[in-house]
Amino acid sequence: VQEAGEIQGVIRCPYHSWTYDLNGTLKGTPHVGGINQHKDERVPCEKHGLKALRSHVWMGMVFVNLSGTAPDFEEVLRPLTERWSQFLGDDGNALMHVPREGGAWQVEVKCNWKLAVENYCEAYHLPWVHPSLNSYSRLEDHYNIAFADQFAGQGSYAYNLADVEGTSLPTFPSWPADRLRNAEYVALFPNVLLGIQADHAFAMMLQPLAANRTVEHLRLLFVGQDAADAPQYEASRQAVLNAWRVVFSEDIGAVEGMQAGRQSPGFKGGVFSPEMDQPTHYFHQWMARRVLANGQNQVQG
Structure with a gap:
């Protein structure tokens, strides 16, 4: 095929x-x-x-286990689904629908896929890279997330796209009414980036093409079939897609700049902020353990 x-x-x-x-x-x-x-x-x-092959469909993506030795997908995902049950309830995933048309965007960036994960995990860069987003979901409104070895990212107490863009979409029935401005953005290692807001969710799959080329595939999901496809929500769906397209486009210069900087003979490794970069450091540790384990297996083999 x-x-x-x-x-x-x-x-x-x-x-x-x-x-x-x-x-x-x-x-x-x-x-x-x-x-x-x-x-x-x-x-x-x-x-x-x-x-x-073992496979599982979740949030509009197909997860495949080539070796056949991975744990059950539900077991791998359980720490995240339990964390997000406070927002989505027990049936949140069943309520997510991918639009039949629109709701998707992809872009190729000149960077290693791991730099895109780093960029997603932290909010430290918000004031300088995302001035519009930072105007309503400020750096000081964010918090770090890192748990269960395979998940890290950031959350916001002040997500407010509905008011900023004037969208009007159904919200998850279980989402707490007093936390409608909460949002969380979590990377599922190695290469899946997930986001939930009260009125929509998104999933981004990072497709490595080469050591310095990655395609980012974004897919939006809305609450219920009507929200995903009904004409009365078309303007709101487009506004959400446009907003995220702006945000992820703003990141392109940052991650491509990081890629270029790593080619410098003066680059000897970066410096982490002990407070702002905790999720990124969590991803680095996860990646390092796997690289080292793979190297050890090759030596033993």
């Missing part, structure tokens, strides 16, 4: 036109046993299906 698109009943290999159903079972093997011999006992279809 070379590109995204709707599968018309079967998956067909363009090389010899073998076909598979949507469960991966091999169904058609034209001329496999010679001209016009489309079946051959030497090539039993039941033994040559597509390889099965």
